[in-house]
Amino acid sequence: MxxxxxxxxxxxxxxxxxxxxxxxxxxxxxxxxxxxxxxxxxxxxxxxxxxxxxxxxxxxxxxxxxxxxxxxxxxxxxxxxxFPNHVFTVNGKSVHNVKMPSDSYICRITAVCALPDGQVLVADYYNRRVKLLNQQYRVVSHLDVRVRPLDMCQITPTEAAVAMSNKEVQFITVSQSQLAKGRKLKLQHYCAGIAHNQGDLYICSGTALYKFTLSGELVCRLYEDSSADLTVWKCAVSPTGDRLYIISWDQRKLLTLARDGTLLATYTDPALSGPRGLHVTPAGQVLVCDYLSYTVLQVDREGESKLANLATLEDGVSYPWSVCYSSTTSSIIVGLWDDNILVFRVE
Incomplete structure (x- = not known):
């Protein structure tokens, strides 16, 4: 190199x-x-x-x-x-409808999870479903869940954990393009956001960030802010596990924490008027999608400055709720508050 x-x-x-x-x-x-x-x-x-x-x-x-x-x-x-501050360049876009004939409501994609084989999991909030998309982004399987899913993260190449709105984490497995329910973790608090890194599970309660083992044992509370209802909304972890990122819904901020929960940086921006989705790529790039400014932006690894607006309303980004990067297809997938997802090819 x-x-x-x-x-x-x-x-x-x-x-x-x-x-x-x-x-x-x-x-x-x-x-x-x-x-x-x-x-x-x-x-x-x-x-x-x-x-x-x-x-x-x-x-x-x-x-x-x-x-x-x-x-x-x-x-x-x-x-x-x-590579953590390598700025993505968008060189193509496609739109894919993920609504099923049996869906009762308009889709609201609150989470996207890209699997190593090119398939994609999406969490549909209103229809209370987790859907599996094939490499062409067509729905090939789905799993009905009892309550509305809020977030999702990958655990292994064939397993994901879904943060549910009833203080539970539902594990699901993918096998031969079919979804199946696995074990559950019952929590003592709300479960708004979830992330996984090297055997550690990070869960946002709305006002605090907790660290758990995969078996559900509470390790510690890393961070807390009770000044509003949704100060700790979504979280993500750097590949090395040395930095944790939090988006605050109420305070319209991106927070960067050290491994032990120490606050390292706070980032605000006019484009962060309604941050909803957060993702860190395997190379450490930090992606945020904003619901109100219709923007997908990239922030530096330190969480101190914006590197680029990757996509805006002009690119079709309308009410984005979730974002995910696929290493397999070199693309950024954005879940919207409607029946579509956007796929941006990047390099």
Whole structure:
């Protein structure tokens, strides 16, 4: 990677100012390929780490998991140092309808979860359903849930956890393009947002951020703000687990916390008039979608400044409620408060 960068810089110094943009893009292409390969391998390595205990014996599993975890941490450091503030460039858009004939109400996509095989899970709030979309973003399966789903996060390549509006977390599994309910976690508080990182489960109660084990054991309360009803609405975690991000619905802010819950940064912006969706990519890019300004924006890893408005109302973003990045398809998926999702191809 270092040699490629040196080569590109040296070659750029020799070039003229009038060099065409197309030529420059061609010179950047090798670096983009390396970056994308690194992100993909990191993603696959993590899921291999998750799958190992199910395949090997106890002792071999422990040794292999330790070695795998070391490589994941090294990969995380490399990604953290090189790519977290790489600004996405949008180069295409498509619109996909996710309404089913049996839906009773207009869809409201409160969560999107991109799976490694290219399939996508969406949580439909009003119809109380989790829907599975194939690689062409068509609904191929669905699961009815008892109450309205508020958020969702991936646990393994075939399992996701859904934050429910009745103080529960419902685990669901994906097998052969079918969805099935798994175990439940019953909580003592509201469950508005949920995120997972390396075996830790982070849950937003509306006014506090809690850390749980995957078995449902409370580890600690990391952060709390009781000044309003929805100060801790959604959360996300950096790939290295060293930074936590929170969007405050009531205060219209993005908060960045250290691993122990210490407040590191507070970001406000006119584009954050109604923040609803939050996502961190495997490379550490921070994405926020705003319901009232009709904007999908990218914020720097430190949570201190905006890097770009990636999509706006002119691009079809109307009342966005959720956002997710797919490493498999190199696309940003935006869930709207209607029957559609938007898919932006990025590099």
């Amino acid at each position: 270092r040699e490629k960068i040196k080569y590109l810089l040296a070659d750029f110094e020799k070039s003229t100012i009038k060099e065409k943009k197309e030529d420059l893009n061609l010179k950047q292409a090798p670096l983009k390929v390396v970056r994308n390969s690194c992100i993909r391998l990191h993603y696959e390595l993590f899921h291999l780490h998750v799958a190992i205990p199910k395949v090997l014996g106890k002792e071999l599993s422990f040794i292999a998991s330790k070695k795998c975890l070391e490589n994941i941490q090294q990969s995380n450091i490399f990604i953290k140092e090189n």
